Amino acid sequence: xxxxxxxxxxxxxxxxxxxxxxxxxxxxxxxxxxxxxxxxxxxxxxxxxxxxxxxxxxxxxxxxxxxxxxxxxxxxxxxxxxxxxxxxxxxxxxxxxxxxxxxxxxxxxxxxxxxxxxxxxxxxxxxxxxxxxxxxxxxxxxxxxxxxxxxxxxxxxxxxxxxxxxxxxxxxxxxxxxxxxxxxxxxxxxxxxxxxxxxxxxxxxxxxxxxxxxxxxxxxxxxxxxxxxxxxxxxxxxxxxxxxxxxxxxxxxxxxxxxxxxxxxxxxxxxxxxxxxxxxxxxxxxxxxxxxx
Amino acid sequence: xxxxxxxxxxxxxxxxxxxxxxxxxxxxxxxxxxxxxxxxxxxxxxxxxxxxxxxxxxxxxxxxxxxxxxxxxxxxxxxxxxxxxxxxxxxxxxxxxxxxxxxxxxxxxxxxxxxxxxxxxxxxxxxxxxxxxxxxxxxxxxxxxxxxxxxxxxxxxxxxxxxxxxxxxxxxxxxxxxxxxxxxxxxxxxxxxxxxxxxxxxxxxxxxxxxxxxxxxxxxxxxxxxxxxxxxxxxxxxxxxxxxxxxxxxxxxxxxxxxxxxxxxxxxxxxxxxxxxxxxxxxxxxxxxxxxxxxxxxxxxxxxxxxxxxxxxxxxxxxxxxxxxxxxx
Numbered sequence: 001x002x003x004x005x006x007x008x009x010x011x012x013x014x015x016x017x018x019x020x021x022x023x024x025x026x027x028x029x030x031x032x033x034x035x036x037x038x039x040x041x042x043x044x045x046x047x048x049x050x051x052x053x054x055x056x057x058x059x060x061x062x063x064x065x066x067x068x069x070x071x072x073x074x075x076x077x078x079x080x081x082x083x084x085x086x087x088x089x090x091x092x093x094x095x096x097x098x099x100x101x102x103x104x105x106x107x108x109x110x111x112x113x114x115x116x117x118x119x120x121x122x123x124x125x126x127x128x129x130x131x132x133x134x135x136x137x138x139x140x141x142x143x144x145x146x147x148x149x150x151x152x153x154x155x156x157x158x159x160x161x162x163x164x165x166x167x168x169x170x171x172x173x174x175x176x177x178x179x180x181x182x183x184x185x186x187x188x189x190x191x192x193x194x195x196x197x198x199x200x201x202x203x204x205x206x207x208x209x210x211x212x213x214x215x216x217x218x219x220x221x222x223x224x225x226x227x228x229x230x231x232x233x234x235x236x237x238x239x240x241x242x243x244x245x246x247x248x249x250x251x252x253x254x255x256x257x258x259x260x261x262x263x264x265x266x267x268x269x270x271x272x273x274x275x276x277x278x279x280x281x282x283x284x285x286x287x288x289x290x291x292x293x
Numbered sequence: 294x295x296x297x298x299x300x301x302x303x304x305x306x307x308x309x310x311x312x313x314x315x316x317x318x319x320x321x322x323x324x325x326x327x328x329x330x331x332x333x334x335x336x337x338x339x340x341x342x343x344x345x346x347x348x349x350x351x352x353x354x355x356x357x358x359x360x361x362x363x364x365x366x367x368x369x370x371x372x373x374x375x376x377x378x379x380x381x382x383x384x385x386x387x388x389x390x391x392x393x394x395x396x397x398x399x400x401x402x403x404x405x406x407x408x409x410x411x412x413x414x415x416x417x418x419x420x421x422x423x424x425x426x427x428x429x430x431x432x433x434x435x436x437x438x439x440x441x442x443x444x445x446x447x448x449x450x451x452x453x454x455x456x457x458x459x460x461x462x463x464x465x466x467x468x469x470x471x472x473x474x475x476x477x478x479x480x481x482x483x484x485x486x487x488x489x490x491x492x493x494x495x496x497x498x499x500x501x502x503x504x505x506x507x508x509x510x511x512x513x514x515x516x517x518x519x520x521x522x523x524x525x526x527x528x529x530x531x532x533x534x535x536x537x538x539x540x541x542x543x544x545x546x547x548x549x550x551x552x553x554x555x556x557x558x559x560x561x562x563x564x565x566x567x568x569x570x571x572x573x574x575x576x577x578x579x580x581x582x583x584x585x586x587x588x589x590x591x592x593x594x595x596x597x598x599x600x601x602x603x604x605x606x607x608x609x610x611x612x613x614x615x616x617x618x619x620x621x622x
Contacts, residue, residue, distance in 0.1 A: 136348075140348065
């Protein structure tokens with residue numbers, strides 16, 4: 001098995017390309033930087049990653065809608081369409097009876113906003129990056145892939161805060177919901193809700209091998225979260241047992257704690273502790289379980 | 294400094310569970326060369342370069358790259374080594390220029406992204422999203438990203454897999470341009486033609502071991518050790534004159550005249566020596582054919598495993614490609 005060839009010189013003939021007119025461009029573009037020890041602006045890469053991830057999120061219409069607009073749209077539509085919106089939230093309780101049902105639904109929507117971003121959007125993106133080798137590709141650079149996770153959390157957190165602000169703003173402006181009796185409690189409960197929801201999402205993000213897997217696991221978890229958060233049936237209408245269970249899930253506790261702060265019930269210590277535990281346990285476990293490839 | 298090898302790997306070993314991916318690989322890459330790591334799919338090529346690049350920790354053996362230990366100094370190494378990985382994509386909606394700018398921000402003294410786009414022919418695609426690029430464009434972006442840190446060593450893994458012949462040759466020209474700029478290159482490939490065309494030296498890997506190391510010609514010689522040169526004179530020349538002309542030329546093992554053409558068998562520099570000898574005797578060639586064992590033949594005889602990637606690659610005979618010129622004029 002032989003093949004005929006003309007006697008061509010070996011690979012060294014390629015040096016001839018060094019004399020082509022754009023050789024200078026090539027040299028400028030490629031010449032190695034042996035021995036250069038420059039000081040990179042710390043965080044320069046991270047800042048750029050955050051900017052890039054934000055741009056990518058804005059370019060994805062479905063993510064943009066669900067992460068940013070869905071909570072506000074849901075609250076507004078329910079408030080305008082549902083006949084129960086302006087009825088008292090819960091007649092059997094003096095405090096809950098003093099607010100409208102749509103005001104009572106607002107903490108639920110805030111829980112939904114947290115769950116949508118943290119449990120659905122965030123793990124799906126991370127799993128996609130893992131599946132497609134984006135994380136692995138970054139591990140070949142001096143920066144490494146960990147910063148991409150930080151950038152993702154930052155961008156998702158920003159989206160979530162914006163979504164929550166939009167929801168509350170549209171509730172106040174369009175539906176005339178009443179403002180929280182104890183804003184600090186509501187804010188604290190919301191922040192812990194975000195942390196615990198991200199802890200939950202991180203567990204999915206840590207292990208899901210593919211985007212499809214992340215979607216499957218994330219969606220299951222998401223709908224469980226929504227159920228316990230009271231999206232379909234507000235908590236006061238649920239059986240006591242379900243309410244008790246909900247109080248130990250991140251977003252069930254979140255809804256209960258935010259509602260307590262909203263109407264001026266006693267400080268929701270248990271629910272806040274539940275969320276703190278979810279965050280304090282979930283995040284380190286996710287970090288430990290995290291797979292880069 | 295310039296005499297220190299860029300890569301010195303000794304007796305590397307790596308297994309995944311019970312699968313021994315790399316049994317015993319030693320190789321030395323010198324500064325400024327294109328070093329081919331050639332072998333069929335699953336031979337252990339990628340695992341080998343991943344250990345060199347500090348992405349995987351060897352189970353055994355030692356490796357030193359640019360004076361650094363990849364297992365403990367990966368971050369420092371990654372500032373000086375650029376990797377183009379098999380099957381690593383960018384986010385779908387990331388645009389070409391954005392990807393380059395992002396990766397440029399990872400390095401202390403990056404190349405100008407505009408220059409790189411120019412070099413890789415991606416300037417008119419700079420605002421195109423990754424998912425809208427062709428396979429060849431994705432590969433070229435991947436190369437650009439590997440080069441944006443202005444590495445001293447670039448590791449290119451299966452660079453042209455999945456590319457059509459035209460895109461493949463364009464990519465080869467880029468590899469040569471990179472080497473000409475002073476970058477040492479490790480080229481992982483299962484394509485004979487690619488290794489033969491680009492590499493200064495090749496390590497032939499089979500079943501996790503180095504089967505042979507040398508220049509493409511040396512590897513072919515190792516396997517077969519013989520070239521066949523067929524020269525048809527421009528004007529009729531007596532057989533005896535032809536044979537006399539090449540008698541005593543070093544490297545000629547056998548010379549006969551067949552069908553008015555001189556057929557010389559030999560090794561080493563026999564081709565040029567014979568042509569010079571003929572020229573001295575005023576014999577001018579109308580047609581010259583060189584028949585020799587291809588790298589593919591060498592591969593089969595050195596590894597005994599059959600053609601690497603035979604099921605996935607187009608014919609790799611040099612005669613099939615315009616760049617290596619038709620055999621008969």
